[in-house]
Amino acid sequence: MSLLTLRRNFFNVHVITTTKIYRENCLNEAKTEGKSELIPSIKFRHSCLLRNQRCIAAYLYDRLLRIRALRWEYGSVLPTTIRFHMCAEEMEWFNQYKKSLATYMRSIGGEEGLDITQDMKPPKSLYIEVRCLKDHGEFEIDDGTVILLKKNSQHFLPRWKCEQLIRQGVLEHVIS
């Protein structure tokens, strides 16, 4: 899911256009006492304004949905390249979303909570075979052992440790 930079210029232009259209509408309205010729043009401008507003709302909402998906894909810490494309308000929203998700996860599943962002597909086995697609360096697993992830090496590792890396594209699940 890619998130491009919020199109601020577009917004600025839009705000300016909106205000222009709105002012014209007000002017026209002021002129029309009694006359009805200018009413269609007022209506027209108004519907333009409404349409622009809907477009912007849709765009912002779509961005929001993508940001929400990012939490499920990347985890709580986003890579800097993505954070670069988000504006301050979106970051704020993301943090709120993170918090509410974390509260929810803590509330279910007993004492420690249940991490529902893992195992998105039902797992078939405890360990999976993965192949390394690029040099990733060293990788530590739960019991402290370190594995060197070199290109084209294959490893047989616990599923839950590999999921993150598979999503990031460093490892590839080998099905044979």
Added chain:
Amino acid sequence: MCKKQIWRHRRNTETLSIKQQGLCFKTRTNAEVIIFFIHLNFIRLNFNMFVTDIRKEFYDVVVNQRVALFVSPDIDALCACKVLQALFHCDQVQYTLVPVAGWQDLGTAFMEHKEQYQYFVLINCGANVDLLETLQPEEDSVFFICDTHRPVDVVNVYNDTQIKLLIKQDDDLGVPSYDDIFRDDEEDEEGDGDDSGNESDGSAEPSGKRRRYDEDALERRIERQRARREWEARRREILFDYEQYEFHGTSAALVMFELAWVMSKDTKDMLWWSVIGVTDQWVHDKIPHMKYVTDIATLQRHVSRHNHRNEDEENSLSIDCMRITFEYDLRLVLYQHWSLYESICNSCYTSCSFKLWSINGQKKLQEFLADMGLPLKQVRQKFNSMDMSIKENLREVIEESANKFSMKDIRVQTFAVNFGFKNRFLASDVVHAAAALLENVEKDEMPTDNFIKALDCLSRSNLERLHLGIDLAKKKLKAIQQTVASCICTNLILSQGPFLYCHLLEGTPDVKLFSKPLALTLLCKYLLKAFICSTRNKRCKILPLIMAAPLDVEKGTVIVLGIPPESETSDKKNFFGRAFEKAAESTSSRTLHDHFDTSGDFSDAHSNFTSASSTS
């Protein structure tokens, strides 16, 4: 010493091969499972580190540990690796698989992984060189070596802590006995100390006795030194004889399969992989024909056991299930995936028998086809599109005609696998496909990329890759055929005294293909056979062949390969390893003996090199 009696069930049993030191086997019937252990010769201490009970000493040790697998790039190793991976998946043994192309790669990989792993499994690498000295591991690293390269280095054999060899001991190993090679030097020193002690003791005694003591002591010392010199000379001779020739032992894939069988975890997939491993040894001329036949017989027993198990039920197997069958099939390479005509033209055996590089040869081929009654149009079509009436008795018809044209061995024992309606492969088809993928030079990819692709094509779910491999193999075989034809016709093979020599120049078409060892081996074999068929000089039949091909055009390096003389009964022992080393020393050309198979290496100033080879 303890022995136990054996009960044998006649039906569905594998015959026992009693090995020297220990055997764990299993007989199985439909109704019951009986396990027996036989231990012979408990008296003799197990000085050497051939693993006797592969399950206890290898598998049970690593099953709870994390293991690093180093695998060398040949098809037998790939198959052994697949079998072992399948076993590890069963028991959830965490492992890391690293492909290693040569000694340097092995060293680097070991450096990178030695901190994290204690147990290392080496497949088809590491047995023929003193491993501890090359890698310098820590005290607690343990190496399990499953390697077909012989002779096994004596230090590896007699190391009883860090190196365990997963090698069958009924291979003709001929390892020199411990006392012939290693000797406690302390004996000597003690002896001397005793003498000097005697001398000092003797100083208190009267001088007559002392003088006698002195003389005695001196004599004894001289005697001991002489014995020691004799022992060392004999040791050098024994080691020279032992390490002179290189050859290959039982396939690694077969050893791994037998491990799986012992644990009752063998599946048809594993059996098929071990078939491919053994066939690879035969295709690339690593084992003599007799050994191939013996190994096939062993595998045949396993195949019948697996087939029998399924067909006892009332419902027979679905067509999609994997079925392995024993075949006495034609020696024509890839003929079921090609046209019959192309296959005859590009198979070493038929091409050399007909001498297809000459016009006479082409005529003979036409006669052969006419003799069988096969119309040219049919024969040039894809095999699957040939008329059913022709395909039905094809093997017998070809065998009959081949006998008339003095090709007695056109059929060979092998196995085929069927799954689904469309998919039928012979073991040699898969070997050629995998080898072509492993040494693919079309795109400039790293050797490890090719390794992964070749490993993938062995799984049944990657059929497109296998078909791609078959296409690449066809191109490779055609290139080999054309190169051989041009070499013979332009007399590129020179007789350099004790050996034949051929050098492929840079501009030769498809020469990039021959910068890889397996492809170059096939070319060498084919060329030698063709040369013997084409020349009238009887002497050439007993000469070995050395082949040189450009490896890297920019750096100007060359890959050199030597193969032993062609003979029906040859035991495929290759002496070029030592010869190349000596030649390299004497010409001081830069050589890199990087391959695990020491009969090939890279070098620079190779003209000096070959003249030195002729003298060494």
